[in-house]
Amino acid sequence: MKCLDCGYELSELRQDIITCPSCGGLLEIKIEFPSEFDLRRLKGRGVWRYKDVIAGEYNKIVTLDEGNTPLIKSRKYDKTYFKFEGANPxxxxxxxxxxxxxxxxxxxxxxxxxxxSTGNTAASAAAYSSRAGLKSFIVLPKGKVALGKLAQSILYGTVIIEVDGSFDIAMNSVMKLYRDHKIVYPLNSFNPWRLEGQKTIAYEIVEDIGVPDNVIVPVGNAGNIYAIWKGFNELLEGGLIDKVPRMIGIQAEGAAPIAKALEKGLEQPEFVDSPDTIASAIRIGKPVNWKKAIKAMKSSKGFAVYVSDNEIITAQQELARREGVGAEPASAAAYAGYLKLLSSKKIEESEKSVVILTGHALKDPDIMIKAEAKRILVNPEHIDQVILGDQI
Amino acid sequence: MKCLDCGYELSELRQDIITCPSCGGLLEIKIEFPSEFDLRRLKGRGVWRYKDVIAGEYNKIVTLDEGNTPLIKSRKYDKTYFKFEGANPxxxxxxxxxxxxxxxxxxxxxxxxxxxSTGNTAASAAAYSSRAGLKSFIVLPKGKVALGKLAQSILYGTVIIEVDGSFDIAMNSVMKLYRDHKIVYPLNSFNPWRLEGQKTIAYEIVEDIGVPDNVIVPVGNAGNIYAIWKGFNELLEGGLIDKVPRMIGIQAEGAAPIAKALEKGLEQPEFVDSPDTIASAIRIGKPVNWKKAIKAMKSSKGFAVYVSDNEIITAQQELARREGVGAEPASAAAYAGYLKLLSSKKIEESEKSVVILTGHALKDPDIMIKAEAKRILVNPEHIDQVILGDQI
Incomplete structure (x- = not known):
């Protein structure tokens, strides 16, 4: 394990260590890639199919059969795929x-x-801690969580602590809590063990279609783009693939500390105090994992761009109405970014691209329902007039 | 193909035929089970993994990589599993x-x-028809569709026709439309080709855990319990399994035409004019497929019971808070039924049971959000007092 902040190194993997023992900073986990690892011989499905490359010892596995999500081929772009993470439990x-x-x-x-949490971590943490019989607390920015996610947190029975202000304030309070009180286990993405699970997205993609040229990921707290890169990088170092895809991060215009800094050639983000976007899952102004994200992008010759809320809304509808895929706004942001990069020729249609759709459209019904729709109230005797009339 | 209503038989499978050419009634599709079919040699995942046993010819397959859903082992009941259909696209x-x-x-x-549709068929039909480039119309009972489902129908871009009254009225108008105008393809479950896809639930269960003793299914329009039974029955007739599980249907008390009729020893349902339950997906008073459902239950020595709305709500929360599984009310009804059957000793904990959870909790956020919750507004500086104070 190695600290990305102060360079502190631990020669062994210590599962009880989550942040740098020296400076409290971000730790990276480096696994010993098993020489006998063979994608063709894996058993089971989902995250734990890859248990031989997931760091740590687990005497009890708490699972809902997560992972193993669809990789949906685009109808419009022949070499593009959507990794539909909305199909997780x-x-x-x-x-x-x-x-x-x-x-x-x-x-x-x-x-x-x-x-x-902005909502998705809350729902997931509540579900898995309930299944594990652990007591859970979720810290949410009051009034800023999409309905589906808040409702899930309530249903799964966690304790919901609301704070006034942005996600970043909630995040900061959890980091402080963990710094001061190590008896509470933190489930946020500064916990590098959590990212060990998320990296399996890369393994699944490689099993399905080999290595793509581009992987396009929405960036909020910035852990996922690093986790996916880590998966590809392990496969590269293990000699199972011959390159790592370009990791491309997409942020929302009003919450784009990384994308805007990279655009200006800066080495570190310009934090945003009041992040603002309809894509609540990436409404984050101070991404905890920014160093990891920049490492993933730079070392893969990737980059980051941002998209406007209008572009997100348009992309969400296009994805639903042309591809049949329903993704939440933050995920649609990745598709909006993909479309933008195509039109600016930063990537080509002929390259193999995977767009990571991180969450289900159902997470945020209030956004979906605002889409323009044809709705007609009809006497049931006369539906034929509407349907056949429309035709003629 | 054979008509369950008038007994009319067609010696060949005719994919263009959906209802009985003689009386307009319910058709059953009987496949020629391929003698070389071997579960250990199947390729791919999801519904089309079973293409060799899906009746019909398909020159273009419109797929979102559906099926291949988790079979989640219960924490509480050692031999019970939840087939989590909420993980579909x-x-x-x-x-x-x-x-x-x-x-x-x-x-x-x-x-x-x-x-x-009561909502789920609408969302699914809208998504797949968008992906196929087909024009779609959805007939919904106005004001009676869960928020998530309505929002999906809007996002996916179908034409929404609302009618005053229950689902049964909407259903009846579609059946009449199809009877009068064969140029419109009907996507409801009276279409036996649709059930060919749904039967793959049985194939997946057998691949995962072999044949259970009981399969517990929510019953609304009553197509799914038949479809799942059909899958098991094909595997039995093909000699791949040695029995069919008991098919047990669960209805909501205010929409229980089949369960109440069977309880009284009647051979056919007592239709309900104004079905009433919070479980909107099974708020159906005149199930189109009742003959198929009764056939499935009778021939497997199964039966049907009903549960109250209170039992459904309690079961939904228990499922979420004890098992970590979020299912919509109609699905929770199946779990409520399972609990009821356990306590009445109609089934035993020691039997291998699969509860079919047909839809995701996110489909109906308004119900989830009503669950009792601990919500506290706190100054972010003081979350430690809440969390550690709670502990002591």
Whole structure:
């Protein structure tokens, strides 16, 4: 394990260590890639299919059969695929990390878990901690969580702590809590063990279609783009693939600390105090994992761009109405970014691209319902007039 | 193909035939089970993994990689599993049937598709017809569709026709439309080709855990319990399994035409004019497929019971808070039924049971959000007091 902030190194993997023992900074987990690892010989499905490359020891695995999500071929772009993470048990990619983090918390005998969240982490943490029988607390920015996600947190029975202000304030309070009180297990993405689960997205893509040229990921707290890159990078170092795809991060215009900094040639993000976008899952002004994200992008010759809320809304509808795929706004942002990069020729249609759709459209019904729709009230005797009339 | 109503028989499978050419009644599709069919040699995943046993010819398959859903082991009941159909692309089991029905419509050169729906069929039909480039019309009972489902129908871009009254009225108008105008392809479950997709639930269960003793299914329009039974029955007739599980149907108390009739020893349902339950997906008073459902239950020594709305709500929360599984009310009804049957000793904990959870909790956020919750507004500086204070 190595600290990305101060360079501190631990020669062994210590599952009980989550942040740098020296400076409290971001740790990277480096696995010993098993020489006998063979994609053609894996058993089972989902995240734990890859248990031989998931760091850590687990005496009890808390699983809802997460992962193993569809890779849907685009109808319009012949070499483009959508990795549909909305098909996970709680409707987002968070479940991949949560099965590992909660199993880890249980194996380490923690009794209490906590997470700050824009909503998806909350839903996932609540589900998995309920299944594990762990007491959970979720810290949410009051009034800023999409209906589906808030409703899930309530249904799964966590304790919801609301704070006034943005996600970043909630996040900061959880980091402080963990710094001061190590008896609470943190489920946020600064916990590198959670990312061990998320990296399986890369393994699944490689099993399905080999290595793509581009992987396009929505960037909020910025852990997922790093996790996916880490998966590809392990496969490269293990000699199972011959390159890593370009990792391309997409942010929303009003919450684009990384994309805007990279655009200006800066080495670090310009934090945003009041992030603003309809894509609540990436409404984050101070991404905890920015160093990891920039490492993933730079080392893969990737980059980051941002898209406007209008572009997100248009992309969400296009995705639904042309491809039949329903993704939440933050995921649609990735598709909006893809479309933007195509039109600016930064990527080509002929390249093999995977757009990571991180969450289900159902997470945010209030956004969906605003789409323009044809709705007609008809006497049931006369539906034929509407349907056949429309035709003629 | 054989008509369950008048007994009319067709010696060949005719994909263009949906209802009985003689009386307009319910047709059953009987496949020639391929002698070389071997579960250990199947390729691919999801519904089309079973293409060799799906009746019909398809020159173009419209798929979102549906099926291949988690079979989640219960924490509490050691021999019980939850088949989590909420992990399908639009969040319900309907996608399994829709991929087959829409592929069929396309192969038969239809241009317009139509479905009546309580919501899940609408979302699925809208998604798949958009992906297929087909014009779709959805007939919904006005004001009676869960928010998530209505929002999906809007996002996917179908034409929404609302009618005053219950689902049964919407259903009846679609049946009449199809009877009068064969140029419109019907996507409801009276279409036996759709059920060819749904039967793959049985194939997946057998691949995962062999044949269970009981399969517990929510019953609304009553197509799914028959479809699942059909899958098991084919495997039995093909000699791949040695019994069919008991098929047990669960209805909601205020919409229990089949369960109440069977309880009284009647051979046919007592239709309900104004079905009433919070479980909107099974708020159906006149199930179109009742003959098929009764056939499935009787021939498997199964039966049907009903549960109250309170039992449904309690079961939904128990499922979420104890098992970590989020299912919509109609699905929770199946779990409520399972609990009721356990306590009345109609089934035993020691039997291997599979509860079919047909749709995702996210489909109906308004119900979830009503669950009792602990919500506290706190100054972010003081979350430790809440979390650690709670502990002590």
């Amino acid at each position: 709680t409707g987002s990619f968070k479940d991949r990390g949560m099965t590992v983090a909660i199993s880890s918390a249980l194996s380490l005998n923690y009794k209490i878990v906590v997470a700050a | 639009t969040g319900s089991f309907k996608d399994r049937g829709m991929t087959v029905a829409i592929s069929s419509a396309l192969s038969l050169n239809y241009k317009i598709v139509v479905a009546a």
